[in-house]
Amino acid sequence: MSEPTKFLLREEQIPTHWVNLLPDLPGDPLPPLHPGTKQPAGPDDLTPIFPMGLILQEVAQEPEVEIPEEVRQAYGLWRPTPLFRARRLEKALGTQTRIYYKYEGVSPAGSHKPNTAVPQAYENAKAGVKKLSTETGAGQWGSSLAFACSLFGLDCEVFMVGSSYDQKPYRRSMMQTWGATVHRSPSELTQSGKANAEHPTGSLGIAISEAVEVAAQDPDCNYSLGSVLNHVLLHQTVIGQEAILQMELAGDEPDVVIGCVGGGSNFAGLAFPFLRAGSKARFVAAEPAACPTLTRGVYSYDFGDTAGLTPLMPMYTLGHDFVPPPVHAGGLRYHGDSPIVCALVKQGLVEARAYKQNETFEAALRFARTEAILPAPEAAHAIRAVLEEAEAAKQAGEQRTILLNLSGHGHFDMSAYEAYLAGELEDPEFSEADMEAALERLPEAPAIA
Amino acid sequence: MSEPTKFLLREEQIPTHWVNLLPDLPGDPLPPLHPGTKQPAGPDDLTPIFPMGLILQEVAQEPEVEIPEEVRQAYGLWRPTPLFRARRLEKALGTQTRIYYKYEGVSPAGSHKPNTAVPQAYENAKAGVKKLSTETGAGQWGSSLAFACSLFGLDCEVFMVGSSYDQKPYRRSMMQTWGATVHRSPSELTQSGKANAEHPTGSLGIAISEAVEVAAQDPDCNYSLGSVLNHVLLHQTVIGQEAILQMELAGDEPDVVIGCVGGGSNFAGLAFPFLRAGSKARFVAAEPAACPTLTRGVYSYDFGDTAGLTPLMPMYTLGHDFVPPPVHAGGLRYHGDSPIVCALVKQGLVEARAYKQNETFEAALRFARTEAILPAPEAAHAIRAVLEEAEAAKQAGEQRTILLNLSGHGHFDMSAYEAYLAGELEDPEFSEADMEAALERLPEAPAIA
Numbered sequence: 001m002s003e004p005t006k007f008l009l010r011e012e013q014i015p016t017h018w019v020n021l022l023p024d025l026p027g028d029p030l031p032p033l034h035p036g037t038k039q040p041a042g043p044d045d046l047t048p049i050f051p052m053g054l055i056l057q058e059v060a061q062e063p064e065v066e067i068p069e070e071v072r073q074a075y076g077l078w079r080p081t082p083l084f085r086a087r088r089l090e091k092a093l094g095t096q097t098r099i100y101y102k103y104e105g106v107s108p109a110g111s112h113k114p115n116t117a118v119p120q121a122y123e124n125a126k127a128g129v130k131k132l133s134t135e136t137g138a139g140q141w142g143s144s145l146a147f148a149c150s151l152f153g154l155d156c157e158v159f160m161v162g163s164s165y166d167q168k169p170y171r172r173s174m175m176q177t178w179g180a181t182v183h184r185s186p187s188e189l190t191q192s193g194k195a196n197a198e199h200p201t202g203s204l205g206i207a208i209s210e211a212v213e214v215a216a217q218d219p220d221c222n223y224s225l226g227s228v229l230n231h232v233l234l235h236q237t238v239i240g241q242e243a244i245l246q247m248e249l250a251g252d253e254p255d256v257v258i259g260c261v262g263g264g265s266n267f268a269g270l271a272f273p274f275l276r277a278g279s280k281a282r283f284v285a286a287e288p289a290a291c292p293t294l295t296r297g298v299y300s301y302d303f304g305d306t307a308g309l310t311p312l313m314p315m316y317t318l319g320h321d322f323v324p325p326p327v328h329a330g331g332l333r334y335h336g337d338s339p340i341v342c343a344l345v346k347q348g349l350v351e352a353r354a355y356k357q358n359e360t361f362e363a364a365l366r367f368a369r370t371e372a373i374l375p376a377p378e379a380a381h382a383i384r385a386v387l388e389e390a391e392a393a394k395q396a397g398e399q400r401t402i403l404l405n406l407s408g409h410g411h412f413d414m415s416a417y418e419a420y421l422a423g424e425l426e427d428p429e430f431s432e433a434d435m436e437a438a439l440e441r442l443p444e445a446p447a448i449a
Numbered sequence: 450m451s452e453p454t455k456f457l458l459r460e461e462q463i464p465t466h467w468v469n470l471l472p473d474l475p476g477d478p479l480p481p482l483h484p485g486t487k488q489p490a491g492p493d494d495l496t497p498i499f500p501m502g503l504i505l506q507e508v509a510q511e512p513e514v515e516i517p518e519e520v521r522q523a524y525g526l527w528r529p530t531p532l533f534r535a536r537r538l539e540k541a542l543g544t545q546t547r548i549y550y551k552y553e554g555v556s557p558a559g560s561h562k563p564n565t566a567v568p569q570a571y572e573n574a575k576a577g578v579k580k581l582s583t584e585t586g587a588g589q590w591g592s593s594l595a596f597a598c599s600l601f602g603l604d605c606e607v608f609m610v611g612s613s614y615d616q617k618p619y620r621r622s623m624m625q626t627w628g629a630t631v632h633r634s635p636s637e638l639t640q641s642g643k644a645n646a647e648h649p650t651g652s653l654g655i656a657i658s659e660a661v662e663v664a665a666q667d668p669d670c671n672y673s674l675g676s677v678l679n680h681v682l683l684h685q686t687v688i689g690q691e692a693i694l695q696m697e698l699a700g701d702e703p704d705v706v707i708g709c710v711g712g713g714s715n716f717a718g719l720a721f722p723f724l725r726a727g728s729k730a731r732f733v734a735a736e737p738a739a740c741p742t743l744t745r746g747v748y749s750y751d752f753g754d755t756a757g758l759t760p761l762m763p764m765y766t767l768g769h770d771f772v773p774p775p776v777h778a779g780g781l782r783y784h785g786d787s788p789i790v791c792a793l794v795k796q797g798l799v800e801a802r803a804y805k806q807n808e809t810f811e812a813a814l815r816f817a818r819t820e821a822i823l824p825a826p827e828a829a830h831a832i833r834a835v836l837e838e839a840e841a842a843k844q845a846g847e848q849r850t851i852l853l854n855l856s857g858h859g860h861f862d863m864s865a866y867e868a869y870l871a872g873e874l875e876d877p878e879f880s881e882a883d884m885e886a887a888l889e890r891l892p893e894a895p896a897i898a
Contacts, residue, residue, distance in 0.1 A: 003522070004460050005460070005522070006525060006526075008457060008459065008460070010457065011453050073454070076454040077533075077820075084526075108822055108823075151537070151821070169863075169867070170864070170867070173863040173864075173870065174860075174866075177823060177863075177866050365626060369626075369628060371526070372557035372627075373557055414618075414622040415619070418618070418622040421622065
């Protein structure tokens with residue numbers, strides 16, 4: 001085969017360590033703050049809902065963290081994931097630009113999320129925890145945790161954002177097939193759910209509050225988060241480490257690295273190892289115009305959830321009780337973002353762009369009809385950015401190399417494709433007034449620059 | 450990693466030839482018969498609906514057929530597929546038996562079907578055909594052909610069996626995403642559809658009649674079949690050729706090779722190369738008790754479709770107008786089977802077994818909760834047979850090596866999982882009376898032994 005389309009690694013090339021970018025950031029990292037005292041939160045503040053193994057990863061200062069052998073074994077179920085050169089898309093675009101994509105949709109749950117679900121379930125099982133509670137947006141995270149819990153014998157309880165629960169009933173069946181219990185959020189089961197009954201479409205912020213509340217009240221139950229936190233991003237760095245080896249196989253180097261951002265974990269997973277390696281690439285984060293945290297939010301301390309149960313984190317935020325319109329990219333409907341990713345945006349090391357729902361599905365269709373894979377609506381935002389970059393390169397008469405994180409498939413998002421194909425997909429408006437009102441309700445905390 | 454869980458090949462190890470088992474069969478193969486004259490049908494009888502490239506493959510006598518480079522390039526989008534050792538399932542079963550599975554669900558459409566959709570679209574495009582019509586049961590075949598047509602710039606028109614059309618709306622969206630037109634069968638668009646309005650759940654036999662009718666009437670349109678025919682099984686032999694190399698990597702040899710059978714193509718794809726190589730393995734074909742062609746049918750010449758438009762083929766059949774109950778394994782709801790597979794069963798080289806719907810979903814859940822992949826309902830029949838074989842080995846105090854074809858994932862079959870989890874899945878009864886009646890309507894043709 002003169003023109004390889006994919007670049008594969010052997011099972012023993014699954015990384016042995018995760019890349020911790022914290023020590024690479026300029027200056028001291030801003031600490032999370034206790035939601036009550038507003039003082040820096042230490043490991044002890046997190047023990048009610050997290051096992052010490054993950055807390056130590058959350059605050060780790062070493063540049064690398066070793067991956068437990070049991071986790072590597074479980075990674076072997078689907079990792080290393082393939083890296084493809086998008087030759088057919090390049091041809092359809094008539095571009096000289098080379099487009100590569102790292103495809104995380106080959107995991108059992110269909111996205112990058114099991115990369116962190118597995119070590120989280122492992123550390124909790126090792127600590128003697130019996131059950132994990134969590135939230136899920138589009139269902140990618142909830143099904144990943146359900147899968148990981150089934151591997152390590154844990155019970156799993158998932159609060160699924162109402163709008164996604166209605167749009168994606170089969171994600172619920174998938175979680176149940178792996179043995180999880182699934183509730184529509186806001187639910188009647190928690191104080192946080194009852195307090196948000198007037199937001200029937202729900203939000204990730206509300207669902208997080210419900211799951212944290214359940215974990216805080218049950219000594220056998222811990223909470224598990226699918227993005228945002230340092231240890232979650234840490235776990236995702238297997239993606240970028242593999243991609244570096246695969247780009248070497250391809251004999252190429254990226255000029256632009258692109259991922260979608262909801263909480264930041266798939267983007268970070270691809271980008272951080274390249275940043276660590278001193279890559280000269282530009283890094284582009286694609287988010288929905290309906291929930292434009294990085295492009296329109298303020299940089300401030302804010303809660304990770306709607307009810308204010310989590311520590312305050314330094315991040316771009318639209319306000320912790322802002323409820324984004326129900327776009328199909330449920331995994332991107334989050335008011336905040338990973339503090340590390342936000343710090344990189346703040347420092348100008350990462351560039352953020354926002355896209356509307358219909359233009360992202362247009363990009364998804366273009367991808368599906370050339371590269372064959374049906375992208376998840378979240379990943380379609382990154383594809384949109386790829387098309388823009390390829391066009392910009394053409395206009396500039398340049399030949400660029402683009403590396404995309406195709407973070408998941410859209411097999412459980414076909415109702416969104418159906419709506420798009422029928423011309424019935426909406427471009428819901430981001431409400432500036434709602435954001436302004438939510439920002440007025442930001443918690444009091446030290447200002448950050 | 451001391452215990453590898455998967456065995457991967459490099460892209461250049463995609464087979465260069467397909468394995469043609471026809472010359473290996475004892476005696477002269479029984480020819481297909483023209484539906485009108487009942488005389489042996491030659492290549493010319495097939496030209497109204499097939500391109501000559503495929504007709505020559507259908508009747509090829511060489512032991513191998515070269516794979517065109519364009520097809521190998523397209524195979525590279527997802528092949529070689531992985532072979533897994535099911536260590537977690539083995540552990541859960543407490544068995545000493547080693548279980549391997551070749552996973553075809555990594556293809557864009559989610560099953561083995563693109564292995565033949567791609568060369569069929571390629572040969573038709575090369576012959577100047579503008580459009581392909583076809584039927585689909587569960588939707589795996591229709592989406593595979595839609596995908597393949599999108600690669601080679603062909604239009605695609607799919608008649609989807611009514612019961613599957615209703616159960617699996619998102620398969621329809623998937624086909625449309627790849628640019629295909631989809632009709633519920635029986636439709637109002639064809640004579641065959643109108644004549645079967647009293648069977649609203651439809652059947653593969655009816656849908657085939659509709660698609661053949663469309664192709665026969667439009668000079669720019671050919672017909673494409675997803676199983677049964679010799680050239681289709683030929684294309685699937687990439688599966689078994691890769692599996693032979695991968696079992697070598699694992700340092701193991703199968704004692705039992707297992708696949709599900711609807712028309713026979715995924716089973717044949719895995720089994721034929723092992724048969725060619727002189728494997729000592731037993732070969733087990735798993736089919737639904739609701740449509741028990743191999744275990745309850747008669748060995749006779751019969752039409753491939755309900756309306757009697759196709760040539761007569763020598764096969765086990767339940768009668769060409771038998772309408773199987775609407776089980777979720779839509780890909781197995783076919784009255785007949787591949788003539789080659791039937792000949793192997795007749796000669797005792799392949800053993801057939803039938804399973805009920807609930808016991809197959811029980812097996813699917815057991816697989817999903819250990820090996821993480823959610824199997825398609827069709828493949829779940831083969832998994833059921835694997836569990837039986839592993840139990841039989843345990844009872845016999847033996848350590849066997851089982852090789853399974855996990856032909857597809859169940860991402861578009863979650864309504865069936867939902868019904869099973871809710872305890873609402875039926876075990877529809879196979880109607881012996883309906884079969885007897887259908888067998889009385891077998892066409893007059895030479896008897897076969």
